[in-house]
Amino acid sequence: MKRFIKLLAIPLILIAGTVLIYLAVSQFFKKEPKEEITIGPGEETLKEISEIKKADYLAPDFELLNIQEEKVKLSDFENKIIVLTFWTTWNPAAQDQIAILESYFQEIKESKDIVLLTINNLEDKSIVSNFIKRGDYVLKVLLDEKGEVGESYKISALPATYFINQEGKVKETYIGILSKEEIKNRVEGLYAR
Amino acid sequence: MLADFWLNNFHFALEFFGAVVLFALSWLAFDAFLIKKEMKTFLKGLGFLLFAGWNVVNSLGVKSDIWLTVFLFAYLLGLFFILLNLWLEKPPKKPVFEAIIVLPAISGILLSVHIAATFLLALIAVLAIKRYKGEELKSLKPLFLAFIFLAISSILTVIGLRAEEIIPLWISEHILKAIGFTFLTVWGWQHLKARIKEEMLLIFVGMALFISIIVTLTFSAILLDNMEGEAEVNLISNVRALEYSFSRMKSEALSGARFISENKEMVSALSENNFSALEEVSQKLMNEASLDFLTIADKEGEVVLRAHALTVKGDNVSQEKAASQALAGISYVTIEPTQTEKLSIRGAAPVYDSKDNLVGIVIGGFIVDNAFADRMKKITGLETAVYKGDSLVATTILGPDLKTRNVGAKQTDSKVIEQVLGKGEGMTGRTTIFSRPYLAAFLPLKNSEGKVIGMLEASRLQTGIIETANSASRLTLLVTIIIIIMALMPAYLLAKKLTEEI
Numbered sequence: 001m002k003r004f005i006k007l008l009a010i011p012l013i014l015i016a017g018t019v020l021i022y023l024a025v026s027q028f029f030k031k032e033p034k035e036e037i038t039i040g041p042g043e044e045t046l047k048e049i050s051e052i053k054k055a056d057y058l059a060p061d062f063e064l065l066n067i068q069e070e071k072v073k074l075s076d077f078e079n080k081i082i083v084l085t086f087w088t089t090w091n092p093a094a095q096d097q098i099a100i101l102e103s104y105f106q107e108i109k110e111s112k113d114i115v116l117l118t119i120n121n122l123e124d125k126s127i128v129s130n131f132i133k134r135g136d137y138v139l140k141v142l143l144d145e146k147g148e149v150g151e152s153y154k155i156s157a158l159p160a161t162y163f164i165n166q167e168g169k170v171k172e173t174y175i176g177i178l179s180k181e182e183i184k185n186r187v188e189g190l191y192a193r
Numbered sequence: 194m195l196a197d198f199w200l201n202n203f204h205f206a207l208e209f210f211g212a213v214v215l216f217a218l219s220w221l222a223f224d225a226f227l228i229k230k231e232m233k234t235f236l237k238g239l240g241f242l243l244f245a246g247w248n249v250v251n252s253l254g255v256k257s258d259i260w261l262t263v264f265l266f267a268y269l270l271g272l273f274f275i276l277l278n279l280w281l282e283k284p285p286k287k288p289v290f291e292a293i294i295v296l297p298a299i300s301g302i303l304l305s306v307h308i309a310a311t312f313l314l315a316l317i318a319v320l321a322i323k324r325y326k327g328e329e330l331k332s333l334k335p336l337f338l339a340f341i342f343l344a345i346s347s348i349l350t351v352i353g354l355r356a357e358e359i360i361p362l363w364i365s366e367h368i369l370k371a372i373g374f375t376f377l378t379v380w381g382w383q384h385l386k387a388r389i390k391e392e393m394l395l396i397f398v399g400m401a402l403f404i405s406i407i408v409t410l411t412f413s414a415i416l417l418d419n420m421e422g423e424a425e426v427n428l429i430s431n432v433r434a435l436e437y438s439f440s441r442m443k444s445e446a447l448s449g450a451r452f453i454s455e456n457k458e459m460v461s462a463l464s465e466n467n468f469s470a471l472e473e474v475s476q477k478l479m480n481e482a483s484l485d486f487l488t489i490a491d492k493e494g495e496v497v498l499r500a501h502a503l504t505v506k507g508d509n510v511s512q513e514k515a516a517s518q519a520l521a522g523i524s525y526v527t528i529e530p531t532q533t534e535k536l537s538i539r540g541a542a543p544v545y546d547s548k549d550n551l552v553g554i555v556i557g558g559f560i561v562d563n564a565f566a567d568r569m570k571k572i573t574g575l576e577t578a579v580y581k582g583d584s585l586v587a588t589t590i591l592g593p594d595l596k597t598r599n600v601g602a603k604q605t606d607s608k609v610i611e612q613v614l615g616k617g618e619g620m621t622g623r624t625t626i627f628s629r630p631y632l633a634a635f636l637p638l639k640n641s642e643g644k645v646i647g648m649l650e651a652s653r654l655q656t657g658i659i660e661t662a663n664s665a666s667r668l669t670l671l672v673t674i675i676i677i678i679m680a681l682m683p684a685y686l687l688a689k690k691l692t693e694e695i
Contacts, residue, residue: 021365092563096597099567099589126476127501130485135564136571179595 051175059084059164060152064119064142067129072142075168077115081190082164083183085118086144086155089131093177094159102137104180113166114187116140121158122147165190198417198659199410200363202666206406207367208252209670211374213402215245217395218381224391233281236274243271253667265306272313279320307351314344335380342373393688398677405673413666420658421632425621428634431573432619432651436636438569439528439538439649443641446540446558447526449482450519454542454555463489463544464552468498475500484557486534489544491553494520505533510556514640515541519554526558527641536561536579536586536647563587563598576631578650579638583610586647593627604648613637617645623655630655 059082063073074082085101087094101116108114119142120128132141144150153162156175163172163186171190178186222238225231247268250260321337346369353362385392453459456478462471471489479487479500487500494511510516510531518525519541526540539558546552559565561579566587569577578588583604592599604610612620613635621634633652637645 021368092600093597095563096591099563100591100596102567124476124503126480130501131564133483134485134560134562134568136568137564177596179591181595 053173055170055173057170059162059168059170060149062144062149062152064144064149065125067125067132067141067143072117072140074117077117078168079166080115081113081166081187082115082117082162083187084153084162084164085116086121086150086153086158086160087118088121088123088158089127090123091158095131097159097161097177098137098139099135100178100180100183102135102139104183105139107180113191117142119144119149121150121155163187163190198414198662200360201659201663202410202413204367205252205663205667205670206410207371207374208248209402209406211370211377212245212248212252213399214374214378214381215241215248218377219245221381221384221391233278236281237278240271240274240276240278243267243274247271265310269306269309269313272310272317276313276317276320279317279324304351307347311344311347311351314340314347318344332380332383335376335383339373339376339380342369342376346370346373390685390688390692393691394681394685397684397688398681401677402674405670409666409669409673413662417658417662420662421655424632424653424658425634428575428621428632428651428653429619431575432634432636432649434573435569435577435649435651438572439638442538442559443526443528443540445482446484446538447524447542448540449484450526450540450542450555450557451524452482453478453487453557454524454544459489459555460544460546460552463491463497464546471498472500472503479557482557485560486537486558488533488556489553490516490556492520492551494554497553499533502533508532513539513556515539516554516556519543519556520551522551525641528561528638528646529640530581530586530646534558534560536581561587563589563600573651575651575653578652580604580648580650582647583614590626590652609635609648613648614645624652626652630659 059074061074063071066072074084083101085097087098089095098118101118105116108116117140121144123143124145125143128141128143132139153160159175159177161174161178161183162170163174165171172186174186219238219241222234222241226234226238247264250264318337318340321333321340325331325333325337346366349362349366349369353366385395453475456474458474459471459478461467462474475487475489475498485501488496488510489498489500490496490510494509494516496506496508496510499505511520513531514529515525515527516539520543522543524540524542526538528536528538530536531539537558537560539556541554541556543551544553544555566577566579566589570589576589578590579586585600585602585604588598588600590598606624608622609620609624612618614637617637617639619634619636621632624631624633631652632655633650636649638647638649640646
């Protein structure tokens, strides 16, 4: 019996010791101040709308001026994967989308298959080029000052992104903001199809 | 950051120490097997060898799923062999435990393997205790103690897989493991008492490893510290560049406002209240002066036109610092937050007609927003942030969703607030943003009266540096170990010769 008690006692003492060590160490670490930046207000308003839709229709062609005042047509980019994003400068989510697209563009600059087009919806050229200059963005920015192209694509909210495959067909539409990874995955999906 | 480094390398050193002990034990067992040719001794050797293999893999922090799975199972198998050996050496009368290992196929495999390992470790400990009690084998005491500690440490590993607060758990786990391996060393040492040759070899290998680990890690820590110091200096110069570009933009805003205020077309359109002409000329002038915004107000301070936002007008800006100075007839530039343009660099100039009467003011300048931060990042290559007071108005760092930016968040580090906002001094230091370690430099952002209105921050992610230091020290240690293994043979011969001479 004595032996049995001893057998039980040793592990119990050890476990108690472990708990003590654990508590002591965790106490020690509790004091370390946390310097996390807390999530700010306004986060919800940016995320409130996001909607993915599968699609399969021919992308309506258009001709618009870019901010360098050159004519650009969708049909200029035949046999290429096109990521088409509608945006405005007054929408913070759309602004962030432009920054994300810009960093994606820096990655795929060398690619001959992928084209990123952004269409500014209904804003004056001076405002748009001001914003683009301020951010030192080098993306292709087209100006849809009358909103006609936006209408032909039936955009309902901004930012809105259309994924167009090499046959010129819209395969997917997305309303809301996309991360770089999400854009990348969708573009790769267009290759596969 | 240094703490991260030490914790990480403590893990490495400990696991490696364990591996060396286990290798030694397995080698001893194989040695004994060569003499006695007993299957159970062979099992013991194999068991310890597999255990040691797992320790090596664990110490290197292998991430690949395949290898992890293979070595985890090898580890289990190893433990099972050790168990079997204990059993075979003196089978208990009744088998009390049936080791049934149930392993689900895909997810949660790590958890169940660790649970099984804990179970096996505990079982080994219990069997060792039984033998120790039954046969009064004093020599087994360190063995069961070792396995009790290893088992408890393994329980903590299991908890750690699910727990959120990992660090204290992790440290306790490693302390226990260290004690366990020490006992295992003591146990192994008993077998060596009569064998001077092996003793010498082990001392040689052990000392060499110990010294190389200490030297490498200390060296890396010093290097890391230096690198951090250098990075801080770089950050400071970069955040100064940021400050400089602010002051340059200030003078551009002022000269832009002056240039526009003296434009004849603009003056006549404003004094004649010709809005369509004013709209046209102001947009042209805003572009010419490359300003982000241009506001034209009448002599009461009521906004007549915003060239950058035509629909927003009619409000009164006379309360703003730059505007009020211009209304008093002084050209002025400052950084201030406003309703329409938010935080911006604002140059203001009075507009006089041909008879030198004040007819209004122009305010032009630059907006400090995320796009501005993006441009700064392109120039400096660093994450850039601007605060108004303690709240973030522009940043290049994306939130945890990797989409939106955390504008509006507050800087909660009291040291930063006190030194930068309170005392108006710059500072550098480590900071954590969304659970990632950054090294950051802060400078106060002052308006033209010298009052601190916010902060500038330049920061750089630090995980890269830690990883580099870790992999560098690991590589050094691995090379050391290979050299030790190569030097083992001559050392063995020397030991043999010496013992023969004795």
